[in-house]
Structure formats: structure tokens, C-alpha cells
Amino acid sequence: MDYRTLGGSGLKIPALTLGTATFGGGSDFLRKWGATDVAEATRLIDVSLELGCTMFDTADGYSAGLSEEILGQAIKGRRDAVIVATKTGMPMGPGPNEIGTSRSKIIASCEASLKRLGTDYVDLYQLHAFDALTPIEEMLTALDALIRAGKIRYFGVSNYSGWHLMKMLALADRHGLPRPVTHQAYYTLVARDFEWELMPLGLDQNVGTLVWSPLSGAKLSGKIGRNRRPPEDSRLATDASWPVPEDRLYAVTDALEKVCAEVGRSMAQVALAWLLARPTVSSIVIGARNEAQLRDNLAACELKLTAEQTAALDAASAIPPAYPYWHQRRTMMSRNPPPVM
Template sequence: MQYRTLGGSGLKVPALILGTATFGGGTDFFRKWGETDAREASALVDLARDAGCTMFDTADSYSRGLSEEILGQAVRGRRHDLLIATKTGMAMGPGPNDVGTARSRIIRSCEDSLRRLGTDYIDLYQLHAFDAVTPVDEMLHALDSLTRAGKIRYAGVSNYSGWHLMKMLAAADRLGLPRPVSHQVYYSLVARDFEWELMPLGLDQSVGTLVWSPLAGARLSGRIGRNRPAPADSRAATDATWAVPDDRLYAVTDLLDALAAETGHSVPQIALAWGLGRPGISGIVIGARNADQLRNNLAAADITLTADQIARLDAASDTTPAYPYWHQRRTMSDRNPPPV
């Protein structure tokens, strides 16, 4: 397993990170992702660790805390050999202070996550979504308080727009507080919007990118393609996935099927290997309902695509950027080169 530096920090993280949203199945939504119990989770953690995948990503909102509880049980006795990332910000109850990233919520949520995980520190604590109601300065001071107290090692964000992230980075510099070291984003062969602004921003500002849903909500699992609708037992057949226009999906799956036949690698392995080769990617969060899925996904870390294969994948998945990015690309491409 390759280890990569997380943004401008000194922390080394594995290129592939095990996501634990499948742990628990404690709500109707997350039950469609998976229902991994503590025994099964422990086996997956063992398998991942043996492959060099020593970082695990969760969130307080995954099955209303059950994912954190199960992960905590699975890593008990070996916590200090592993990296744990979790998040806060999504709704955890009906109260007005049960959602968002106000100082009171961040600190209370961190304490709750520490208890559920059975640990006294979190390696990477991430704000799960931007809260436009709370001042950015307040969020940064709360994260700094947790860092000084030794409860979190590093802070990151997730699902921010470019101006949200830049505003937080600028505020951290102005206040002399630690910057977010990472941004967890939605990115895959069928969803490349991240490249238009967030990718160059991360490279410019040394913010490491962690990718969630690199297989587009199971649509790039190899079970779906032209004239192959999502099987009834697939997550992609439920509302717990992300919409992708059929023409875009099939242009990509047609090529992935062809490359799988050419190389002997599986469709998800090729899709993950493409993601690992993109600029600024510190790590990709993979999920698995069972050991076979996890082994298959972990094998992507050892695959190197050829320049021709990458070019074919880039072409098949290319889309016209939103304004003003198409204008920059068309009129000032020499001054706005793509990230490399």
C-alpha cells in the first residue's frame, strides 16, 4: 500500500482508506448501503490492516452513531496502530442545535464521537458540510480548542464549495490558527465537477483531497452497464445512490468493460486506479459489504494504468465545465492550464 502526505501536513495516509458507512445499517437509508455488524466489521478491519489500509473513515451521522460504535469495537486493542477519521455537521436530532457546525455543536459532537469510538483522540476530524449560518471564525476556534486539548490531531472539511474552503483558509491565516489539511469530496469517472475549481484550489493551497464514493454509489461496480440495469440487490437500485445521466454512465461503463477484458482487472479496480492517479488525491475512501468486495477494491492500489488507458478514460468521461470554467478553457487556456 502506498502512503501519501495529507495536504500540507506531515501526516501520511494510505492511498486507500476503508469507509464504514456500511457498518450498522441503523437507519432505512444506511441499511441500503450495508448492515455490517461488529463481528463482520472486525474481520474487515483485519483484512484492510493486513493489506496496509490502516485508516478508517466514519461520521457521527452514519446510522446515527452506530457506525462509530461498531468501528470502535472493531479497532479495540489496536487503536494506536491505526488512523481514525470522523465527521460532524449533519443532523443528529430534531433540536435546533443538533445540526450544523457551531462551536457548541462541534465540541459536543467530538465528545460524543470519542465516547462511541472508545478512544481519547481522533486523527482527522472533519466538518461534514458547510454551515453558512455559523461564522467561519467560530468554527476554526472550536477546532483549535479541540486540537489544543489533544482530542483531535488534524482538522478537515467535506463537501465545501471553492469559496467556502478559501474563506476558511484565509480566516485561519488571518487568525493564526491551524488550517484544514484536507477536503473530502465526491469524485469519480462519471462525476468530474470536482476538477473545475476544487482540484486546482487544493493543489494551490496544499489541501489534500480525500475522495468519497469513487464508484459513484455502486454504479461503477461492474454489475451495471449498457443493457445491464442495476440488480435488485444492488445499492444502485435504491434511492441511496447518486443520479448519473444514462449517456454519461454508459459511455464510461462501455470503456471500463473493454479495459477489464483487455487487462484482466475488474471494473471497480480500473475505476479506482484512475482515481488514484489524479492530481492532488491523498486518498480514496472505499467501501465494502463483505470480504470479497474489500479484497477486490484493495487490489486497485497495485494497478498502474498506461498513458493510453488513462487518455481513453479521460475522453470517455469528459464533460463541458460550468461557467466560467468553459470560458477560461476556451479563451485563456494558456493562462488556466488543467491541473497536473
């Protein structure tokens, strides 16, 4: 396993993190991803630790806290051997204060997560989505209080726009408060919007990226392709995956299949290996319904693509930059160079 720094912190984390949204299956939507129970989760944790994957990502919003409970039971007795990340901000009930990232919600949610996880601290606490109704200073002071109390070690954000994240960083610096060290974001071969603004921001501000859904809702798992339809019992056959235009999807799977034939690896491993070589990526959050799938995904760390293979995947997945980036590159490329991949 390759180990990298957690964004701008000094903490070393594995390049692949096991995501636990499949633990519990507490809603119709999440059951389409998986419904891993305690025994199954414990086995997945065993395999992860055996292969050097020591970080586990969850959220209070996954199955209304059930994912955290199952993870807590699965790591019981070996807390010092693992890195735990969780998130808050998604709805946890019908009340007006059970959603968002107000000071009240952040502190109460953290206390509840610690209880469900069976631990007295979380290594990485993340704001799951941006809350435009709460002042950022309020979020920052609440997170600072949790750090000072020893209940969280670091904090990050997820699904922020570039200006949301930059404003938080600037306000943290202005008030002498801890900065977010990571941004958990959606980034895959079929969805490269992340590269226009969030990647340059991460490079400039030393914010690491935790990638969620790196296989685009299993679309790059190898189960589908130009001439292969999804199995009827798979997540892909439901609405629990992310929409991708077919022409883009099949251009990417065609290119992936060629590289797979050259390296003798699975499509998932090749797609993950491409991501592991991208700038700012601290870790990729992978999901797994079973041990075989987990072992296959974790093996991606051993794969290094050649420059030619990377270029082929880059070309197949390329999309035109959004405005104003296409204008900057067309008129002022020498003054606005894109990130070096």
C-alpha cells in the first residue's frame, strides 16, 4: 500500500480508503449499493488491514447512523490501528435544525457520531455539503472547539464549489483558525469537471483530495461496456448510479478495455490507477460488497500505467473546459497553465 499525506497535514494515510456507505442498507437507495452487516463488515476490515488499507470513511447520513454503528463494532478492540473519517451535514430527521452545518448541528452531530462509533475521537471530521445559510465563521469556530476538546484531529469538507472552499480557507487564515486539510469530491474518468477549478485550488492551497465514487457508481467496474448491458441484479440496473452520457461512457470503457488487455488487470484497477496518479489526490474512497471485490480494488495500488496508456485514457475522457477556463486557455495559456498531470 502506498501512503500519502492527508492534504496539508502531517498525517500519513493509505492511498485507498474503504468507504462504508454499503454498511447497513438503511434505505431503499442505499440497499441498491449494499447492506453489509456487522459480520461482513468485520471481514472487510480484516482484509483491508491485511493489505495495508487502514482508513475507513463513513457519515452520519449513511443509513441514519447505522453505517457508523456497524463500523464502530467492526473496529472494536483495534481503534489504534485504524484511521476513522466521518461526515455531517445531511438530513438526520425532519426538524429544521437536523440538517446543515450550524454550530449546534456540528457539535451535536459529532457527539452522536462518537457514541455510534464507540470512540472518543475522530481522525477526520468532514462537512458533507455546503450550507449557505450558516456563516462560515460559525462552522470554523465550532470545528476549532472540537479540535481543542480532542474530539476531532483534523477536518475537511465535501462537495464544495471552488469559491466556497476558498472563502473558508481565507476566513480560517484571517481568524487564525484551523484550515480544512481535505476536500472529498467526485472525480472519475467520465467526470473530470473537478480539474477546472478544484484541482488548481487544491494545488495552490495544499488541500488534499479524497475521491468519492471513483468508478462513477460502478459504471467503470467492468460490468458494462459498448456491447455489454448491466446484470439485472447489479446496482447499475437501478437508479442508484450517476448519470453519464452513453457516448462518453463507451469512449472511456473502450479505452479502458484496451489498457486492461495490455496490463492484464481489471477495468476497476486501471480506472483507479489513473486516478491515483492525478495531482492533489490524497486517497481514493472505494466501496466493496464482498471480499473479492475489495481485494481487486486494493490491488490497484500495485499498478503503474505508462505515459502512453495514461495519454490514451486522457484523450478518451477529455471534455471541453467550462467557462471561463476555455477562454483563459485560448487567450492567455502562457499565463494560465493547466495543472501538470
